[in-house]
Amino acid sequence: xxxxxxxxxxxxxxxxxxxxxxxxxxxxxxxxxxxxxxxxxxxxxxxxxxxxxxxxxxxxxxxxxxxxxxxxxxxxxxxxxxxxxxxxxxxxxxxxxxxxxxxxxxxxxxxxxxxxxxxxxxxxxxxxxxxxxxxxxxxxxxxxxxxxxxxxxxxxxxxxxxxxxxxxxxxxxxxxxxxxxxxxxxxxxxxxxxxxxxxxxxxxxxxxxxxxxxxxxxxxxxxxxxxxxxxxxxxxxxxxxxxxxxxxxxxxxx
Amino acid sequence: xxxxxxxxxxxxxxxxxxxxxxxxxxxxxxxxxxxxxxxxxxxxxxxxxxxxxxxxxxxxxxxxxxxxxxxxxxxxxxxxxxxxxxxxxxxxxxxxxxxxxxxxxxxxxxxxxxxxxxxxxxxxxxxxxxxxxxxxxxxxxxxxxxxxxxxxxxxxxxxxxxxxxxxxxxxxxxxxxxxxxxxxxxxxxxxxxxxxxxxxxxxxxxxxxxxxxxxxxxxxxxxxxxxxxxxxxxxxxxxxxxxxxxxxxxxxxxxxxxxxxxxxxxxxxxxxxxxxxxxxxxxxxxxxxxxxxxxxxxxxxxxxxxxxxxxxxxxxxxxxxxxxxxxxxxxxxxxxxxxxxxxxxxxxxxxxxxxxxxxxxxxxxxxxxxxxxxxxxxxxxxxxxxxxxxxxxxxxxxxxxxxxxxxxxxxxxxxxxxxxxxxxxxxxxxxxxxxxxxxxxxxxxxxxxxxxxxxxxxxxxxxxxxxxxxxxxxxxxxxxxxxxxxxxxxxxxxxxxxxxxxxxxxxxxxxxxxxxxxxxxxxxxxxxxxxxxxxxxxxxxxxxxxxxxxxxxxxxxxxxxxxxxxxxxxxxxxxxxxxxxxxxxxxxxxxxxxxxxxxxxxxxxxxxxxxxxxxxx
Numbered sequence: 060x061x062x063x064x065x066x067x068x069x070x071x072x073x074x075x076x077x078x079x080x081x082x083x084x085x086x087x088x089x090x091x092x093x094x095x096x097x098x099x100x101x102x103x104x105x106x107x108x109x110x111x112x113x114x115x116x117x118x119x120x121x122x123x124x125x126x127x128x129x130x131x132x133x134x135x136x137x138x139x140x141x142x143x144x145x146x147x148x149x150x151x152x153x154x155x156x157x158x159x160x161x162x163x164x165x166x167x168x169x170x171x172x173x174x175x176x177x178x179x180x181x182x183x184x185x186x187x188x189x190x191x192x193x194x195x196x197x198x199x200x201x202x203x204x205x206x207x208x209x210x211x212x213x214x215x216x217x218x219x220x221x222x223x224x225x226x227x228x229x230x231x232x233x234x235x236x237x238x239x240x241x242x243x244x245x246x247x248x249x250x251x252x253x254x255x256x257x258x259x260x261x262x263x264x265x266x267x268x269x270x271x272x273x274x275x276x277x278x279x280x281x282x283x284x285x286x287x288x289x290x291x292x293x294x295x296x297x298x299x300x301x302x303x304x305x306x307x308x309x310x311x312x313x
Numbered sequence: 314x315x316x317x318x319x320x321x322x323x324x325x326x327x328x329x330x331x332x333x334x335x336x337x338x339x340x341x342x343x344x345x346x347x348x349x350x351x352x353x354x355x356x357x358x359x360x361x362x363x364x365x366x367x368x369x370x371x372x373x374x375x376x377x378x379x380x381x382x383x384x385x386x387x388x389x390x391x392x393x394x395x396x397x398x399x400x401x402x403x404x405x406x407x408x409x410x411x412x413x414x415x416x417x418x419x420x421x422x423x424x425x426x427x428x429x430x431x432x433x434x435x436x437x438x439x440x441x442x443x444x445x446x447x448x449x450x451x452x453x454x455x456x457x458x459x460x461x462x463x464x465x466x467x468x469x470x471x472x473x474x475x476x477x478x479x480x481x482x483x484x485x486x487x488x489x490x491x492x493x494x495x496x497x498x499x500x501x502x503x504x505x506x507x508x509x510x511x512x513x514x515x516x517x518x519x520x521x522x523x524x525x526x527x528x529x530x531x532x533x534x535x536x537x538x539x540x541x542x543x544x545x546x547x548x549x550x551x552x553x554x555x556x557x558x559x560x561x562x563x564x565x566x567x568x569x570x571x572x573x574x575x576x577x578x579x580x581x582x583x584x585x586x587x588x589x590x591x592x593x594x595x596x597x598x599x600x601x602x603x604x605x606x607x608x609x610x611x612x613x614x615x616x617x618x619x620x621x622x623x624x625x626x627x628x629x630x631x632x633x634x635x636x637x638x639x640x641x642x643x644x645x646x647x648x649x650x651x652x653x654x655x656x657x658x659x660x661x662x663x664x665x666x667x668x669x670x671x672x673x674x675x676x677x678x679x680x681x682x683x684x685x686x687x688x689x690x691x692x693x694x695x696x697x698x699x700x701x702x703x704x705x706x707x708x709x710x711x712x713x714x715x716x717x718x719x720x721x722x723x724x725x726x727x728x729x730x731x732x733x734x735x736x737x738x739x740x741x742x743x744x745x746x747x748x749x750x751x752x753x754x755x756x757x758x759x760x761x762x763x764x765x766x767x768x769x770x771x772x773x774x775x776x777x778x779x780x781x782x783x784x785x786x787x788x789x790x791x792x793x794x795x796x797x798x799x800x801x802x803x804x805x806x807x808x809x810x811x812x813x814x815x816x817x818x819x820x821x822x823x824x825x826x827x828x829x830x831x832x833x834x835x836x837x838x839x840x841x842x843x844x845x846x847x848x849x850x851x852x853x854x855x856x857x858x859x860x861x862x863x864x865x866x867x868x869x870x871x872x873x874x875x876x877x878x879x880x881x882x883x884x885x886x887x888x889x890x891x892x893x894x895x896x897x898x899x900x901x902x903x904x905x906x907x908x909x910x911x912x913x914x915x916x917x918x919x920x921x922x923x924x925x926x927x928x929x930x
Contacts (some may be wrong), residue, residue: 230481
């Protein structure tokens with residue numbers, strides 16, 4: 060190994076750590092905000108394109124658990140699910156928690172609540188999710204839990220592979236990890252998740268040659284109480300020019 | 314002071330030493346800028362073995378799915394009718410048994426998937442990303458070196474032709490030249506005019522494939538959809554999936570293709586009833602993709618009636634929405650098909666050319682508008698005079714260049730032969746060969762340079778340019794004088810207008826054409842073809858018009874004609890008139906691919922030819 064290459068190998072981690080991790084990092088200035096460091100602009104109105112799991116998302120039926128790796132305990136609970144009881148108990152929103160809300164057909168309105176918090180409003184069930192890039196609230200345990208967000212940015216190419224960083228053009232993903240959730244349903248047919256659930260989401264922006272823009276969401280639900288393995292699914296949304304079709308509606312059990 | 318200088322200088326030095334330019338790996342200018350290697354690309358590494366993640370769309374993996382489970386798909390009326398007419402028994406038809414998988418459907422196959430990179434050994438530039446899918450043994454290459462896609466008249470394959478580029482952490486792949494395949498293998502077709510854009514996104518050991526299909530033939534808007542792959546820590550051993558077609562039902566005729574007449578699929582509502590979804594939703598359509606669909610099915614009776622109305626053709630006749638692959642730019646385009654055989658496109662019907670040390674055989678001569686250019690292109694491939702011209706038909710777009718191309722075969726070095734006084738063209742130009750009725754009809758219509766070397770019912774054979782060449786008369790197909798030509802070593806069949814990829818067959822009833830003869834001729838071709846793998850490759854076909862294919866497209870064409878024949882026959886049996894048959898739009902599911910509402914050969918004219926053929930029987 061030549062001396063110059065040896066120097067590179069030994070000292071490269073230091074230079075990597077010294078690189079700005081996103082846009083907006085000025086020399087000697089304050090650290091970039093989540094908004095300024097964003098890999099892409101998620102704000103605006105988005106509509107669900109229901110081409111995955113169509114039957115389960117549009118017309119869920121009791122007892123139809125296809126694809127969900129539930130364990131025996133979860134099946135027992137789902138088999139006993141009684142929507143009337145949920146209604147009577149005022150629990151109409153149990154399927155509108157973070158692990159399922161993005162799969163319910165509807166529209167999203169995404170805005171920056173502040174420079175470090177991305178806000179996602181849904182018209183289906185009138186829910187609000189907050190993605191915290193800085194400090195997260197200490198309390199939670201509601202249907203949307205506590206979501207910690209971070210941009211996973213692609214770094215500029217270095218010319219050779221180091222720990223999976225292979226370069227490429229600018230871009231990246233939004234990673235959101237949600238915990239502290241109240242128990243709810245993975246589908247609108249009573250498949251349960253527990254308060255041990257952890258939701259990990261990746262949001263990616265895709266632009267088509269014809270100008271269509273899509274938000275692709277890949278989700279992993281881990282719930283040792285009711286799932287025999289992590290549930291991994293994806294959905295996508297199409298960017299709208301405006302709020303057309305925005306139709307806030309209350310949670311519904313059926 | 315010295316320490317401070319060193320502290321500043323060292324990171325700078327390291328940065329410089331480690332920079333891409335120092336290491337000689339600066340991104341190179343693209344091929345368009347003169348770099349023959351194309352752009353230097355890198356990006357997320359997708360290499361590895363994967364399995365399909367079935368946590369979503371369970372039950373909809375390849376070769377599965379209930380009839381009319383089409384909710385969330387922006388199908389147009391033709392696609393829906395195609396699906397409702399489709400019978401699962403069609404898979405017993407020989408050519409359907411080993412049908413390949415097309416993107417993006419292939420991502421949902423339940424077997425193992427492998428992705429790996431091909432890099433130039435000297436520069437380590439990424440040349441291509443390869444994909445192997447166990448089910449149907451899908452062998453796919455995604456070129457990363459900036460090469461262009463092939464011309465429109467090049468063959469299609471099931472994997473198609475793919476090019477890719479990295480966009481941030483996403484590999485974006487554009488695929489064209491895909492054969493007709495499935496959106497879902499429960500009857501809804503993805504046409505051969507589809508363009509597929511796939512975005513492969515890796516997060517840890519999960520790859521999300523977000524695909525957008527733009528199909529002008531069968532979709533009203535692009536179909537966007539995700540599929541998921543899970544990376545496997547240990548590479549699996551199962552990678553093969555042998556498929557050979559075979560006889561499924563002994564004694565069945567080769568013009569039998571199972572299908573349901575419009576409105577008579579007995580299984581059309583099984584899925585909807587079993588899963589308690591509205592029939593209207595199960596039939597798919599753009600509206601089923603969006604939240605507003607809930608409102609559309611609130612009135613259950615109205616929704617049911619709307620669904621039933623979608624089971625038969627409605628609305629005005631549709632013209633083809635598939636782009637015509639024929640170059641009409643005033644130039645002749647030459648495409649190497651296989652072995653010694655080329656296709657020349659751009660002047661009417663396609664021209665086939667076989668070259669070799671004995672001089673060229675030319676099959677058909679085009680419309681005669683660009684004959685000089687054709688001769689010039691032939692001269693680039695064959696320095697000797699044209700030896701033989703074969704006419705597959707007497708139609709003007711096949712024989713228009715006979716006179717000039719025949720003259721281009723003049724060979725002053727020849728001293729004549731025993732037959733010199735018996736054939737007017739011997740030694741004075743290329744010998745024009747054709748079925749006797751081609752000569753008769755051309756003479757009757759005083760067309761230039763009819764064949765002088767003719768045959769009736771038996772094949773004409775030659776061993777030319779070190780290749781066996783067979784010319785087969787096809788009785789009463791498009792006309793009463795059609796022929797096909799098989800170059801056996803190159804394994805290329807020139808079909809003439811018996812097979813085209815651009816329109817319904819121009820069955821010229823007045824000049825002896827019949828639907829039955831056309832179906833027989835297509836089956837004759839299919840009896841001579843062999844595919845290389847799962848209906849891809851093998852024997853190649855040069856159609857009268859359109860792009861080069863192999864047997865798959867010929868079989869699809871045959872199946873279509875048989876299905877249409879059966880529909881027309883059923884209406885004739887019930888006493889329908891020609892006008893009633895035309896009004897029933899019995900070709901509605903194929904019209905966006907082959908239909909014409911104007912021009913010399915409309916869908917109505919084709920239906921009339923079918924009707925007339927069947928009434929004469």
